[in-house]
Amino acid sequence: MRALQVSQLLPDHGGAALADLPVPEPEAGEVRVRVRAAAVNFPDLLMTRGAYQLKPDLPFVSGLEFAGEVDAVGEGVSGWRVGDAVVGGNRFGAMAEYCVAPAKSLRRKPERLNWDEAAAYPVAYLTAYVALVRCARVEAGEWVLVHGAAGGVGLATVDLAKALGARVIAAAGSEAKRAAIAGLYAPDALIAADPGFRATVKALTGGAGADVVFDPVGGDVFDESTRCIAFGGRLLVVGFASGRIPEVSVNMPLIKGFSVVGVRAGEYGRRFPERGAENVAAIDALAAEGRIRPHVYAALDLADWREAFAMIERREVVGKLVLRP
Numbered sequence: 220m221r222a223l224q225v226s227q228l229l230p231d232h233g234g235a236a237l238a239d240l241p242v243p244e245p246e247a248g249e250v251r252v253r254v255r256a257a258a259v260n261f262p263d264l265l266m267t268r269g270a271y272q273l274k275p276d277l278p279f280v281s282g283l284e285f286a287g288e289v290d291a292v293g294e295g296v297s298g299w300r301v302g303d304a305v306v307g308g309n310r311f312g313a314m315a316e317y318c319v320a321p322a323k324s325l326r327r328k329p330e331r332l333n334w335d336e337a338a339a340y341p342v343a344y345l346t347a348y349v350a351l352v353r354c355a356r357v358e359a360g361e362w363v364l365v366h367g368a369a370g371g372v373g374l375a376t377v378d379l380a381k382a383l384g385a386r387v388i389a390a391a392g393s394e395a396k397r398a399a400i401a402g403l404y405a406p407d408a409l410i411a412a413d414p415g416f417r418a419t420v421k422a423l424t425g426g427a428g429a430d431v432v433f434d435p436v437g438g439d440v441f442d443e444s445t446r447c448i449a450f451g452g453r454l455l456v457v458g459f460a461s462g463r464i465p466e467v468s469v470n471m472p473l474i475k476g477f478s479v480v481g482v483r484a485g486e487y488g489r490r491f492p493e494r495g496a497e498n499v500a501a502i503d504a505l506a507a508e509g510r511i512r513p514h515v516y517a518a519l520d521l522a523d524w525r526e527a528f529a530m531i532e533r534r535e536v537v538g539k540l541v542l543r544p
Contacts, residue, residue, distance in 0.1 A: 221544055222315035223524050226278040228269035232528055235267045235281065237521070243312075243319045245293035250322045252287040252305060256338035256518065257313040259527050259540040260284070260371070266311070275311050282313025282542075286328055286337035296322045304328040306337045314521060316544040326499065329506040332513065339539035340513035342484075343375035344502045346457065349484040351380055353498070355431045355453040359384030364420055364429035364444070366412060366436045367460060369396040371539040374514060376433050377404050379502075382510045385431070388423060390416060392534075399537045403514055412440065417447035428452060438463035445471050452477040514538035 220242050227234030245251045263281050265271035289303040299305070299322055307325040312318040328337045351357045363380045367373040368389035377400060380387045387406040391397045397409040410419050420429055428449035434441050438461030441454075445467055448454055454477055459465075472479060488495025505511045516536045519527050521544045530536050 220316035221521055222280045223282070223521060223542075224278050224280055225267050228267070228277070230268055232264070232267040232525070235524075237524070240280070240315070242317050245291055245296075245319050247294040248296060248322055249293040249319050250289055250296060250299050250305075250325060251291040251293075251317055251319050252285065252307065252325075253290045254285045254287040254313060254316060254318055254544045255334035256287070256541045256543055257282045257285045257315075257521075258338045258342070258371075259531060259542060260342065261531060263314075264528055264531060273310055280312045280315050280318070282309070282311060282315070282318070284308040284338060284341050285313035285318060286332075286334045287318075289325075290317060292322070298322070299325065304337075306341055308341055314524065314542055314544065326503060329503055331509055332506055335515045335518045335541045335543075336513045338541050339371070339515050340375070340502070340506060340511070341499075343371045343539065344379060344506075344511060344513070345488075345498060346372050346482065346484040347376040347379040348498050348502050349487050350376065350433055350455045350457060350482045351383060351385075351431070352501070353487060353494070354455055354480045354482055357383055357385050357431050360386065361430035362386050362388065362424045362427075362449070363431040363433065364388045364390065364447070365406075365433045366390045366440050366444070367434075368400055368406075369393075369537045370435065370460075371536075372435060372457065373433070374400065374403070374538045375511075377406055378511050378513075379505075381406065382505060388420060388429065396537055403512075403538075412436075414439065414443065417443050420447040424449070431455065433457060435460055437461045437465050439465075441465040441467075445475070445477075448475065448477045450476040454479045455482050456480065457482045516540050518543055 224238040389406040435457040437459035
């Protein structure tokens with residue numbers, strides 16, 4: 220089978236290459252999936268050079284999330300049959316014609332989603348759901364400021380926040396990206412992610428500020444967000460794409476009455492398994508009902524993986540990118 224294999228940890232993905240590997244056999248409790256689409260996530264790029272917290276033994280096959288059809292089931296597996304359409308996430312292995320995953324990690328593909336959309340939505344929308352529903356407890360009519368709104372998780376958050384009845388301010392770095400977001404999800408406002416955005420947010424919200432701020436950027440964006448968040452607001456810390464981990468003087472949340480909340484969707488599910496299952500069921504139901512609409516920027520053949528990685532690195536992707544093995 221074709222697979223994107225990492226045999227060495229090198230800069231510029233120098234240790235990654237297409238390889239012809241044996242088709243893996245499922246062990247007890249596992250399912251083999253014929254992969255139809257695998258999403259490209261930034262951690263996939265980091266793992267090729269050993270710069271991510273997860274460091275699989277070499278060699279390994281890249282790819283965190285996928286959609287496809289059940290091809291074989293291991294001993295003791297019930298509930299899955301050959302031909303079932305599934306989506307799943309694994310720690311690695313998705314960027315191949317076949318991958319093996321624990322049976323319990325799979326779920327049924329929502330019929331409304333095609334293969335590309337199904338591969339692209341699980342991680343992004345789960346993060347958005349945990350952030351908005353579990354951590355922020357967002358209510359209809361509240362103002363939600365989404366930074367990094369053109370990214371995979373940011374765009375999913377814009378979509379989900381609209382589905383939940385919030386009023387959304389989407390912040391993105393270029394006019395082209397803002398135009399794309401407007402065409403996809405029609406947020407209530409689109410703003411440039413430039414210094415001074417706090418004045419714009421204050422004006423849009425009638426001076427009160429944003430009730431919820433979704434921040435995967437950190438750095439200066441976080442600092443300025445503390446100055447345009449509403450009293451009683453929730454500032455969601457999702458990541459630090461800017462490269463700087465910010466700090467906040469605790470007198471600011473004291474005086475302004477806001478909370479700073481860390482968002483780790485996967486860890487949330489591990490610590491609270493029942494709620495984690497509810498989270499997954501909730502986003503699957505939203506997808507099945509057509510209330511959320513994952514956006515795939517482009518779908519490339521697995522042989523074009525270098526171009527896909529480069530598109531991520533150039534920050535030109537709006538939403539998610541997928542590879543078709």
